[in-house]
Amino acid sequence: MLPDADFVFIAREVKARSGLVIDAEQAYLIETRLSPIARREGLGSVAELASAARLRRDERLIWQITDALLTSETTFFRDRSPFHTLRDRVLPDLMRARAGEKIRIWCAGASTGQEPFSIAMMIDEMRAEGRGGDVEIVGTDISERVLEKARAGLYSQFEVQRGLPIALLLRHFEKAGELWRIADRIRAMIRFQRFNLLDDPKPLGSFDIVLCRNVLHYFDPATKQVTLEKIAAQMRDDGVLLLGAGETTGNVTDAFNPSPLGAGFFTRNIAARAAA
Numbered sequence: 001m002l003p004d005a006d007f008v009f010i011a012r013e014v015k016a017r018s019g020l021v022i023d024a025e026q027a028y029l030i031e032t033r034l035s036p037i038a039r040r041e042g043l044g045s046v047a048e049l050a051s052a053a054r055l056r057r058d059e060r061l062i063w064q065i066t067d068a069l070l071t072s073e074t075t076f077f078r079d080r081s082p083f084h085t086l087r088d089r090v091l092p093d094l095m096r097a098r099a100g101e102k103i104r105i106w107c108a109g110a111s112t113g114q115e116p117f118s119i120a121m122m123i124d125e126m127r128a129e130g131r132g133g134d135v136e137i138v139g140t141d142i143s144e145r146v147l148e149k150a151r152a153g154l155y156s157q158f159e160v161q162r163g164l165p166i167a168l169l170l171r172h173f174e175k176a177g178e179l180w181r182i183a184d185r186i187r188a189m190i191r192f193q194r195f196n197l198l199d200d201p202k203p204l205g206s207f208d209i210v211l212c213r214n215v216l217h218y219f220d221p222a223t224k225q226v227t228l229e230k231i232a233a234q235m236r237d238d239g240v241l242l243l244g245a246g247e248t249t250g251n252v253t254d255a256f257n258p259s260p261l262g263a264g265f266f267t268r269n270i271a272a273r274a275a276a
């Protein structure tokens with residue numbers, strides 16, 4: 001059992017660095033996720049690791065602890081139907097509206113890459129049907145560990161079996177020993193970059209579509225609000241935001257309105273911006 005002072009220290013530092021809120025009921029999470037770090041550091045227990053990080057104020061160790069506590073769970077085409085809406089409605093509408101101009105898509109909290117790669121495969125399929133336009137996809141995450149895997153584009157049999165239709169697996173991947181490697185053509189469509197959603201996203205430029213799925217529900221309402229408002233400021237006026245299943249901007253900020261495109265889709269509330 002972690003002494004209170006160590007738990008409070010870890011919870012505070014992790015929240016300050018990533019936005020992730022850990023409450024006392026999640027003490028088990030700390031124990032299971034941090035044990036491997038304690039072993040690697042030659043420390044006898046998670047309690048020893050926590051007090052070492054606290055007493056030494058060891059930034060490297062605190063970032064390792066933060067990274068280990070983040071949830072990176074993801075799958076190809078997670079929740080399926082939002083991808084159909086993107087392919088059949090959002091992208092064709094934007095391509096018409098932009099008339100040949102580049103469409104920019106931001107996957108914020110892209111984890112190990114399955115989400116941006118799902119979009120890239122979808123656009124590649126659209127191009128094969130003569131419906132594709134000029135699209136740039138930026139995949140960002142706070143964790144270098146997950147980004148390294150995303151950049152490698154290598155997935156286990158288990159990972160490709162989760163959500164990826166077999167036809168797409170055969171068309172866009174090749175076998176690499178026990179693993180599957182995504183085609184260079186698809187990989188080249190995405191720029192993976194480290195970005196912390198607590199930071200200022202202006203340098204990323206402006207976007208037509210932003211996916212921020214299954215990231216914000218780990219934040220407290222105030223952090224969620226600030227983050228959503230920073231995302232809104234990076235979106236074109238007619239841009240579209242996609243959150244995870246069950247996530248909403250309502251009662252957090254008026255920067256967005258629910259979109260008739262369906263659950264999880266939001267558009268910018270331009271009237272609220274003008275009033276502000």
Ligand SMILES: C[S@@+](CC[C@H](N)C(=O)[O-])C[C@H]1O[C@@H](n2cnc3c(N)ncnc32)[C@H](O)[C@@H]1O
Pocket residue numbers: 017018019020070071072073074075078108109110111112115140141142143146195196197198212213214215244
């Ligand atoms: C549960 S995964 C979701 C992945 C993908 N969006 C999906 O829905 O399948 C959440 C991701 O958000 C990232 N994340 C958490 N806090 C973040 C922050 N402050 N800035 C950027 N990424 C963050 C985590 O590292 C993790 O990879």
